[in-house]
Amino acid sequence: MEGKRLPLVPSDHPVLHKTASKVPKPAEVRGLVADMLVTMKTEGGVGLAAPQVGRSVRLFVTGIGDQRVFINPELEQASDELIWWEEGCLSLPRLLGDVQRPGQVTVAATGLDGKRFTLTADQLYGRVIQHEIDHLDGILFPDRMTDVTKIRELTEEEWQSRFQNKRLHDEEM
Numbered sequence: 001m002e003g004k005r006l007p008l009v010p011s012d013h014p015v016l017h018k019t020a021s022k023v024p025k026p027a028e029v030r031g032l033v034a035d036m037l038v039t040m041k042t043e044g045g046v047g048l049a050a051p052q053v054g055r056s057v058r059l060f061v062t063g064i065g066d067q068r069v070f071i072n073p074e075l076e077q078a079s080d081e082l083i084w085w086e087e088g089c090l091s092l093p094r095l096l097g098d099v100q101r102p103g104q105v106t107v108a109a110t111g112l113d114g115k116r117f118t119l120t121a122d123q124l125y126g127r128v129i130q131h132e133i134d135h136l137d138g139i140l141f142p143d144r145m146t147d148v149t150k151i152r153e154l155t156e157e158e159w160q161s162r163f164q165n166k167r168l169h170d171e172e173m
């Protein structure tokens with residue numbers, strides 16, 4: 001299915017700050033998923049959650065290696081080991097912040113085929129999964145920072161150059 005680019009909602013939009021509801025039937029979000037995959041790619045992101053495009057449903061996509069769709073994801077396991085990672089977010093342009101989270105997670109989710117799958121991920125992939133699940137619970141990365149005053153604000157120029165860099169290296173969430 002061919003998708004189209006969707007606009008990202010602004011960071012103060014209420015949809016980004018509330019809990020999203022479950023997707024009743026995966027087949028019904030087929031069009032939305034196609035649009036989200038195009039949007040993620042166009043924006044240069046490696047992950048995109050439905051609330052970021054104004055839809056309050058429990059669904060996100062990732063683009064690390066292969067593109068993958070996670071419908072109604074549940075975090076099943078998280079490692080005791082916590083690691084720091086500098087996070088950015090397509091919904092919070094120009095902001096970066098260090099966030100500590102489990103280094104490895106196991107997530108269960110439904111794919112577009114309606115089948116449940118389980119995936120264990122670490123490094124960037126594990127990080128993106130946790131960041132995107134947070135979006136479904138109305139949580140943005142600054143909410144996870146132990147000291148939000150440490151947030152870094154880049155100039156538009158710095159952000160754009162990082163962003164172009166990110167488009168090459170695939171690290172924006």
Ligand SMILES: [Zn+2]
Binds near residue numbers: 089
């Ligand atoms: Zn984000």
